[in-house]
Amino acid sequence: MEAKVKTLDVKAGKPVAIINDRDAAEHSIFLGDRICLKYGETEGMAIVDTSRGVPRGNIYLFKETKEEINVEEGEVVEVESSIKPDSIDYIKKKVEGEELAEEETRAIVEDAVDFKLTDSELMAYTVGIEMSDFSMEEAKHLTKAMVNTGEKIDVEEALDKHCIGGVPGNRTTPIIVSIIAAAGYKIPKTSSRAITSPAGTADTMEVITDVKHSLEEIESIVDEVNGCLCWGGALNLAPADDEFIRVRDSLNLDPLEQLLSSVLAKKKAVGANTVLIDIPMGDGTKVEGQEEASKLSRNFKELGSELGMNVMTLVSDGSSPIGKGIGPALEARDFLEVLKSGGKEGPEDLRNKSVKMADLLLDEVGSKENAEEILESGRAYDKFKEILDKQGGGIKEPENVELAENRHTVKAEKRGRVKGINNEPVNKIAKAAGCSKEKRSGLYLHKKEGDPVEEGDDLITVYSESPKRLEKAVELAEERKVYSFKSLLSE
Amino acid sequence: MEAKVKTLDVKAGKPVAIINDRDAAEHSIFLGDRICLKYGETEGMAIVDTSRGVPRGNIYLFKETKEEINVEEGEVVEVESSIKPDSIDYIKKKVEGEELAEEETRAIVEDAVDFKLTDSELMAYTVGIEMSDFSMEEAKHLTKAMVNTGEKIDVEEALDKHCIGGVPGNRTTPIIVSIIAAAGYKIPKTSSRAITSPAGTADTMEVITDVKHSLEEIESIVDEVNGCLCWGGALNLAPADDEFIRVRDSLNLDPLEQLLSSVLAKKKAVGANTVLIDIPMGDGTKVEGQEEASKLSRNFKELGSELGMNVMTLVSDGSSPIGKGIGPALEARDFLEVLKSGGKEGPEDLRNKSVKMADLLLDEVGSKENAEEILESGRAYDKFKEILDKQGGGIKEPENVELAENRHTVKAEKRGRVKGINNEPVNKIAKAAGCSKEKRSGLYLHKKEGDPVEEGDDLITVYSESPKRLEKAVELAEERKVYSFKSLLSE
Numbered sequence: 001m002e003a004k005v006k007t008l009d010v011k012a013g014k015p016v017a018i019i020n021d022r023d024a025a026e027h028s029i030f031l032g033d034r035i036c037l038k039y040g041e042t043e044g045m046a047i048v049d050t051s052r053g054v055p056r057g058n059i060y061l062f063k064e065t066k067e068e069i070n071v072e073e074g075e076v077v078e079v080e081s082s083i084k085p086d087s088i089d090y091i092k093k094k095v096e097g098e099e100l101a102e103e104e105t106r107a108i109v110e111d112a113v114d115f116k117l118t119d120s121e122l123m124a125y126t127v128g129i130e131m132s133d134f135s136m137e138e139a140k141h142l143t144k145a146m147v148n149t150g151e152k153i154d155v156e157e158a159l160d161k162h163c164i165g166g167v168p169g170n171r172t173t174p175i176i177v178s179i180i181a182a183a184g185y186k187i188p189k190t191s192s193r194a195i196t197s198p199a200g201t202a203d204t205m206e207v208i209t210d211v212k213h214s215l216e217e218i219e220s221i222v223d224e225v226n227g228c229l230c231w232g233g234a235l236n237l238a239p240a241d242d243e244f245i246r247v248r249d250s251l252n253l254d255p256l257e258q259l260l261s262s263v264l265a266k267k268k269a270v271g272a273n274t275v276l277i278d279i280p281m282g283d284g285t286k287v288e289g290q291e292e293a294s295k296l297s298r299n300f301k302e303l304g305s306e307l308g309m310n311v312m313t314l315v316s317d318g319s320s321p322i323g324k325g326i327g328p329a330l331e332a333r334d335f336l337e338v339l340k341s342g343g344k345e346g347p348e349d350l351r352n353k354s355v356k357m358a359d360l361l362l363d364e365v366g367s368k369e370n371a372e373e374i375l376e377s378g379r380a381y382d383k384f385k386e387i388l389d390k391q392g393g394g395i396k397e398p399e400n401v402e403l404a405e406n407r408h409t410v411k412a413e414k415r416g417r418v419k420g421i422n423n424e425p426v427n428k429i430a431k432a433a434g435c436s437k438e439k440r441s442g443l444y445l446h447k448k449e450g451d452p453v454e455e456g457d458d459l460i461t462v463y464s465e466s467p468k469r470l471e472k473a474v475e476l477a478e479e480r481k482v483y484s485f486k487s488l489l490s491e
Numbered sequence: 492m493e494a495k496v497k498t499l500d501v502k503a504g505k506p507v508a509i510i511n512d513r514d515a516a517e518h519s520i521f522l523g524d525r526i527c528l529k530y531g532e533t534e535g536m537a538i539v540d541t542s543r544g545v546p547r548g549n550i551y552l553f554k555e556t557k558e559e560i561n562v563e564e565g566e567v568v569e570v571e572s573s574i575k576p577d578s579i580d581y582i583k584k585k586v587e588g589e590e591l592a593e594e595e596t597r598a599i600v601e602d603a604v605d606f607k608l609t610d611s612e613l614m615a616y617t618v619g620i621e622m623s624d625f626s627m628e629e630a631k632h633l634t635k636a637m638v639n640t641g642e643k644i645d646v647e648e649a650l651d652k653h654c655i656g657g658v659p660g661n662r663t664t665p666i667i668v669s670i671i672a673a674a675g676y677k678i679p680k681t682s683s684r685a686i687t688s689p690a691g692t693a694d695t696m697e698v699i700t701d702v703k704h705s706l707e708e709i710e711s712i713v714d715e716v717n718g719c720l721c722w723g724g725a726l727n728l729a730p731a732d733d734e735f736i737r738v739r740d741s742l743n744l745d746p747l748e749q750l751l752s753s754v755l756a757k758k759k760a761v762g763a764n765t766v767l768i769d770i771p772m773g774d775g776t777k778v779e780g781q782e783e784a785s786k787l788s789r790n791f792k793e794l795g796s797e798l799g800m801n802v803m804t805l806v807s808d809g810s811s812p813i814g815k816g817i818g819p820a821l822e823a824r825d826f827l828e829v830l831k832s833g834g835k836e837g838p839e840d841l842r843n844k845s846v847k848m849a850d851l852l853l854d855e856v857g858s859k860e861n862a863e864e865i866l867e868s869g870r871a872y873d874k875f876k877e878i879l880d881k882q883g884g885g886i887k888e889p890e891n892v893e894l895a896e897n898r899h900t901v902k903a904e905k906r907g908r909v910k911g912i913n914n915e916p917v918n919k920i921a922k923a924a925g926c927s928k929e930k931r932s933g934l935y936l937h938k939k940e941g942d943p944v945e946e947g948d949d950l951i952t953v954y955s956e957s958p959k960r961l962e963k964a965v966e967l968a969e970e971r972k973v974y975s976f977k978s979l980l981s982e
Contacts, residue, residue, distance in 0.1 A: 060501050088742060127586050193517065251611075437518055
C-alpha cells in the first residue's frame with residue numbers, strides 16, 4: 001500500500017511505524033509485522049503498530065525510521081510486508097509446548113537484541129517457557145545466546161556471587177567483595193538496582209560512591225584493586241536478558257526456569273568461573289520449601305557445569321531480614337559498620353553470613369586464607385576503601401551516611417522476646433516510606449530474633465523524605481505484623 | 492518523578508506515554524505500567540512505553556493524553572505510578588495454569604476493551620489459554636463478557652451460519668442467506684475480510700455491492716428483506732475479540748479454545764439463536780482428523796447450550812476447494828451463477844453444500860420449505876437481488892464481474908482423471924496473484940474431482956493485476972502440485 005508520511009519528531013528506541021488499524025487489516029498487515037518502507041531509492045525496515053487513532057492512508061514514522069529512509073512529512077512511501085523473522089515460528093513452537101533446538105533459541109535471542117521482535121512476541125516466549133517443561137539443554141542454549149549477543153568484561157578466573165533475592169537488608173555483597181579482593185582474587189562485581197525490593201546493591205553503593213562505570217573503567221579498577229562494586233544495568237551485559245525482564249516485569253512474572261539463564265548469563269559475561277549462588281529459603285522468599293531449594297540448587301550447578309562454570313550454592317535462612325537497616329542508606333550504614341569494625345560492630349547476622357559466603361568462595365579456589373581473619377585484621381576494610389577511591393571516592397564512615405529527616409519510632413507495648421521478623425511487612429513499610437527511589441528512606445529494626453524486649457523499648461524507626469509517606473509507613477508498622485513475640489514467662 | 496513534556500501531534504488510539512527506559516527503571520515504572528499524570532488541577536491516566544530513545548527527564552505524550560490533561564510542550568508534569576488493574580493478576584493466574592472465575596475473566600475482557608491492558612498482557616492471556624486446560628465454564632464466561640462489552644444487533648430469533656475456515660472458494664454464505672431469507676427467516680449476516688486466506692465473504696460481496704453499513708442500517712435492511720451480507724469488522728460487535736485476534740495474529744496463533752468463544756460471541760451479538768457451524772475437515776484445514784472434528788463439534792454445541800443458543804455443526808469435506816473460482820471476483824462469479832440459474836449452472840459442489848446447509852437450518856427451525864425448491868424456483872435469486880438493492884445496488888450478472896487483465900492458463904500435460912485438488916498450493920497461487928488485496932485477481936480451476944482430462948486441456952487460469960505477480964503465481968501453478976491424477980487406463 002501507499003501511505004502519506006507524518007513524522008513524529010522523537011526517537012522510539014526501535015524502528016516503529018504506526019498505521020491505521022483498518023488499513024492494516026485490509027492489507028493483511030498485522031500488529032508487530034515487519035514492513036519494508038520504500039521512498040525513491042532508499043528503503044528501511046519498521047515494526048508496525050496499528051492504531052485507530054491514525055487517519056486512513058497515513059503512516060506515522062518515528063525519527064529513526066524517518067532518517068533512515070530520508071523522507072519528509074507529507075511525502076508518500078510504499079509500504080510492503082516484509083518477511084517475518086523465522087524466530088516467530090520458533091516462539092510459536094515454544095507456545096505449542098515443543099523443545100527448541102539451539103539455533104532456534106539463538107535466533108530468538110538475536111532478534112530480541114536487534115529489536116526484530118515485539119514485546120508481545122517476547123512475552124509469548126516468556127510465557128511459553130513458564131508453562132512448558134524447559135529443559136536444561138534449552139536453558140544452556142538460552143544462556144549462551146544471551147552472553148554472546150552482549151558485551152563482556154575481560155577478567156580471567158574471576159569469582160562472583162549472586163543472591164536470588166527476596167530477603168530485605170541482605171547486603172552481604174560489599175563485605176564479600178572486600179574480603180575476596182583482599183585475599184588477592186578478582187571479583188568484578190556488577191549489581192542491579194532494586195526492581196520490586198526496597199534496595200539493590202547498586203542502590204546501596206550509590207549512597208556512598210559512584211557506581212556508574214564503563215566496561216573499560218571496570219576492567220581497569222579490577223586490574224588495580226581486584227574488585228569493584230558497580231551498577232551492571234547500562235553495561236550491555238547479556239542485553240537480551242534485560243529485554244525479557246522488561247517484558248515479564250509487567251506481569252510480575254519471575255519464572256525460576258528463566259532465573260537460571262538470567263543469573264548465569266550475567267556471571268558468564270563478567271568472566272566469572274567460580275560463582276556462589278545464595279538461595280534464601282523461607283516464607284515470602286522466592287523459594288519456600290526445601291524440595292524447591294534443592295531442585296534449584298541442582299539446576300544451577302548443572303547449568304553452570306554445562307557452561308563451563310563452577311557454580312556453588314548456599315541455601316540460606318530467608319525467613320527474616322538480614323541486618324538491621326532496610327533501604328539504601330540504612331543498609332549502607334550496616335555494612336560500613338561491619339567492615340570498619342572488622343566485624344566487631346554492626347549486625348551480627350550480616351557479618352556471619354558474609355564471612356560464611358566469602359569462605360565458601362575462598363575454599364573453592366584453594367585459598368589458604370580465612371575470611372574472618374581478613375575481616376578482623378582490617379584488610380577487608382582497607383580493600384573496600386581502595387575500591388571506593390578507584391570508583392571516585394565517597395563516604396567511609398557509617399555515621400556520615402545521611403538518613404531522611406522525617407522519622408518516627410514504634411515502641412513495644414509489652415515485654416517479651418522476639419520470636420521472628422516477617423519479610424513481607426518489612427518490605428511494605430520500606431516501600432511505603434519511599435524505597436528504593438528515596439535512598440535515605442527506609443526503616444531500622446532495633447530488635448532481632450532472640451532479643452528480649454521491655455515495654456516501651458524501641459522496635460522500629462521509620463525514615464522518609466515526606467511526612468505523608470512517613471505517616472503511611474508508620475501506620476503499616478503499627479499494625480504490628482513485623483515482629484512476633486514469645487512471652488518471657490514461658491521460658 | 493517530574494518530567495518535561497514533549498507532545499506528539501498524533502493520536503495513538505490508546506493513552507500512551509513514552510519515558511526513558513533508565514528513568515523508568517530508577518522509578519520502578521515498568522513497560523505497560525499505568526501512570527497517573529498530574530498537571531496543575533488536571534490529571535489523566537496513560538500506559539507507559541519505555542524507550543532508550545527518549546532523553547532522560549522527558550515524557551512524550553500522544554494527542555489524547557496531552558488534551559486530557561491540557562498540557563503544552565515544554566511544561567512539567569508529575570508522573571506517579573498508579574495502581575495496576577486487578578486483571579493483570581488474573582492473567583498471571585492463567586499463566587500459572589489456574590482456572591479463572593467468571594468475574595476474573597470479565598475483568599480481563601473489560602480492561603482489554605478499555606485499553607487498560609497492553610498488547611503483551613493480552614498476548615500472555617492468549618498463550619495462557621492455549622497452554623492450559625481451558626474449561627467450557629471459562630469459555631462461557633469469556634464469550635459472555637465479550638458480547639456484553641460490545642454493540643449488539645437487535646434482531647430476534649435470528650439464524651446464522653459460520654465456517655471455521657481453511658477451504659479455498661467455500662463461498663456458500665450468499666446462497667444460504669438468500670435461501671433462508673426467502674423462506675421468511677431473519678439472517679443478519681456479518682462476515683469478515685480475509686486474514687490469511689485468498690478471500691473472505693466480505694471481500695467477495697464487496698466486489699459487487701457496498702458491504703459497509705451501520706448497525707442501524709443492518710437492522711433496517713433485515714427488517715425489510717430478512718437478510719443482509721455485510722462486513723462485520725467495524726460494527727464493534729464483541730470488540731474484545733478483535734483485540735485478542737489482533738494480538739495473536741502476530742504469532743499466527745489460532746487456538747481452538749479461543750475459536751469457540753470468538754465465533755459464538757459474534758453470533759450472540761447479532762442476536763442469532765440458531766447457528767450452523769461448518770467444520771471443514773481434511774489436510775491443510777484447521778481440523779485434520781475425525782477425533783478433533785468431533786471434539787470441536789461437541790464443544791461448539793456445549794458452549795452454545797451454555798449461552799442459550801441452539802448450535803448445530805456440519806463436519807464437511809475440506810480436503811479440496813469448493814467451487815471453481817478462487818479470489819474475491821472469481822468466487823463472486825461462482826455464487827452468482829448458482830443463484831441466477833437456480834442451481835442449474837455454476838459449480839455443483841458449491842450448490843450442493845449451500846443447499847445442504849440451508850436445509851439443516853430450515854429443518855431446525857421447523858420450516859416446511861425445502862432449500863432446493865427455493866433455489867430452483869428463483870426465489871433465492873429474487874431475494875438476493877432485494878438484499879443487493881437495499882445494500883446500495885450492484886452487479887447482478889456473473890459475466891459482469893470483472894477479472895484482472897493479466898491472465899495465463901496452465902494446460903494438462905497428459906490425459907487422466909482428477910483424483911484430488913490440494914488446498915495449500917491453491918491458496919499460495921491465489922495469494923501470489925494478489926489475493927485478497929486485489930479483488931480481481933485469483934485463479935480458476937477448470938477441472939474438478941472426477942473430471943476426465945485430455946492432454947492440452949485447460950487446467951488452471953491465473954488472473955493478476957500485475958504481470959510480475961502473474962508470472963510468480965503461474966510458476967507456482969506449473970509446479971503441478973494443485974491436481975493429482977489417476978490414469979484413465981487403470982479404470
